[in-house]
Amino acid sequence: MVVPYATPRARALGLELRAAREKRKLGVRELARLLGIAPGFLSNWERGVRLPKPEDVGAVLAHCRIVGEERHRIVEMARGAQETNWLGTSTEGAYLEWEKTATALFAWEPLLVHDLLQTSSYSRIVLRSPGVENVERLVAARLARREVFERGKLAECAVVLGEAALRKRVGGPEVMADQLRYLRSVLEYDHIDLRIMPLDNDYHPGLSGAFSIFDFADLPTIVYEELSNESAHSSSTVRVRHYRSAAKSIKDLSLRGDRARELIDRILRGLVE
Template sequence: MSDVRHINALDPGASPLDYYGYELRRHRETAGLTQKQLGAIVNYTGSLVGQVETARKLPTAEFSERVDAALGTGGLLSRLLGLVLRSQLPAWFQQVAELEARATEICTFHTHLVHGLLQTRGYARAVLGAMEVANLDDRTTVRLARQSIFGKQASPVLWAIFGEAALRQEIGGPEVMRTQLRHLLSYTDDPRVNIQVLPFKAGVHAGLQGSFDLFHFTSDPSILYTEGYGTGHPTANPDTVKDCSLRYDHLQAAALSIKDSAQLIRDIMEERYGEHDGVA
């Protein structure tokens, strides 16, 4: 009876997650199925179906695809999923995820961390769990959902410069880091994802003030994004954007070429993890 009260109280306008649950329940009931029956069809428990319907658990891509197929929703839940997951990001970061989704080109510079758009699940989980382990699996799923922009027909071009420290700092243990470095190498032949390393030997460089991202659009002004602890600072101030665009040009000039960057990643994998070929 308590589940029924929770379901009846669900407000589809409260959040994207509530709307997803409302639509799931509506289509399930239209199909004449109980939560348990639908769960059996899609190979999940009826309890999990109920938790998703009452906005107590995040749906996954696999769950959405299976339920769409089972209920004949025409892909509705899968289309809603991106909005649901983006809404679960910290409030101060949601605007950044929207910028990532709209940008035609993203230029990012990080001194000590692989950018979230290129993180593996193990690496992202280790980073997110550094100070807070609550809901870690869900928070990891939400972060990785941002990478769906690369599956779009008009996906953005990504230019990513990492300081060498980001490749040598062991995040999550040897296996997690080995997998992360191998993942970076998987983009070697992808012209839309370009990875360069700023080596230690570069010395003084234009990015010493810290990491930043530049978002470029077809018709809108470019936006600069910098980040602090628990805060983000996007700005379209033309002078600030121009300054950091110039800094990025200098960072690209100081960084290793894409080919030499890939070789350095392979060298680090061999040196630190005994792997002789970074790409399977």
Template sequence: MTHVNVLDPGASPLDYYGYELRRYREAAGLTQKQLGAVINYTGSLVGQIETARKLPTQEFSERTDAALGTDGLLTRLLGLVLRSRLPAWFQQVAELEARATEISTFHTHLVHGLLQAPRYAKAVLGAMHQTDIDDRTAVRLARQRILEKERPPVLWAIVGEAALRQEIGGSEVMCDQLARLLVHEANPLVNIQVLPFAAGVHAGLQGPFDLFRFGGDPAIVYTEGYGQGHPTANPDTVRDCSLRYDHLQAAALSIKESAALIRRTMEERYEEK
């Protein structure tokens, strides 16, 4: 008799996903191999996801929902699953991103995670180690789905010129990343400004920060160190960082000028390499 792993759906969101996948598959009278054939995946992969040994993807979830008639259950669970795989100290930030009506970010040497292209994200996450790099990259990119919601937040992102010129992952990866920034050029909900080297002394010299604003709750400022995050709703801190952000926006290039600089940097620095 084949041994079937007993799943505890309360152990984690990934275990719950696997439990529901198995429950619906068995209710449909399909083996793992048969379901895999229907959705164009291997039965082995189905088994790994059912036993919480492998992260599901958006495509897998959508195909399985359609095949098993689950009314989108697995696709809805996927966001919870991926968010739970973030480092514990960062999970609160992902929650803030998901709830915010407006997000304002300032980063000098790195493109913000909500705007990262896949290969750029993979290069950043692999800077110290390659362990589970594909899964960690998928988890980071999953945060970007908040920009595709029916009512997405307004995103303002100030990016230091250094982030455009710091070659992460090679010229092809950087070209891809800068092209990703330009995709948002005509989107009024995603506004990207470049803080040029020529700005000199500016209000963000103490370091990067994010501002989250909500419909009815106090705004929150988030700063980050190595392996730890620092969110605060302290009114004085929020007021200070809001003022700093206003000054940074004034010092940054306009949205149109920023797009022109991004395009010029891509063409002159990366495309010919």
């Protein structure tokens, strides 16, 4: 029986191995034959439910012609990949995979509109910074991710935005007015539970910062936190339990339906008057 490690780091390592194989245009069976292992082993490595040793990772990368710093980085991912907590940089690929494959999502964003709910104009302002190239490509990619919401691919989807995210005039009144109108339309979606946390609420666990909870059909839950210049991922049952409790408190204190709509309309009137 396969030991279902499936820690965030093990799954991110699996994504790297799969990407290396696909870049080399090798099938699972073909690469497994070259490695002298059963195809099932390789598939489980790529899913993160079984952990390859660093030397196994090195062998995979050798056949995929991955060398230098890239090879070193991926091999190092295999060390400590059994740990349920993972703090790392450059984890966007892993995050996008959690987003794409999750069956349920809870997201709390106190200060900015969540990525998947941003309009193109709002995204353009958020993504534009010194040294960032191809902003339009990044905006298009972010908008394409809306499929997760708009096509109802998630069995459950709850997003709570802080009122501060709606009042912050990102890009100026016109950009924010357009953004608020879009959020108002999202309130009509049956498959998205969009809520707003009022500024005048007392202390609540969301004051510690933004986080997301991803649930999957046959793999452990992952809690994700975006920090200042790195990201924290965890599948620890203790941390998952803690963040589920925080998510429930945040949802219970937030406005939904007509009350959320009234708040958005009130902020919108302040922008256009």
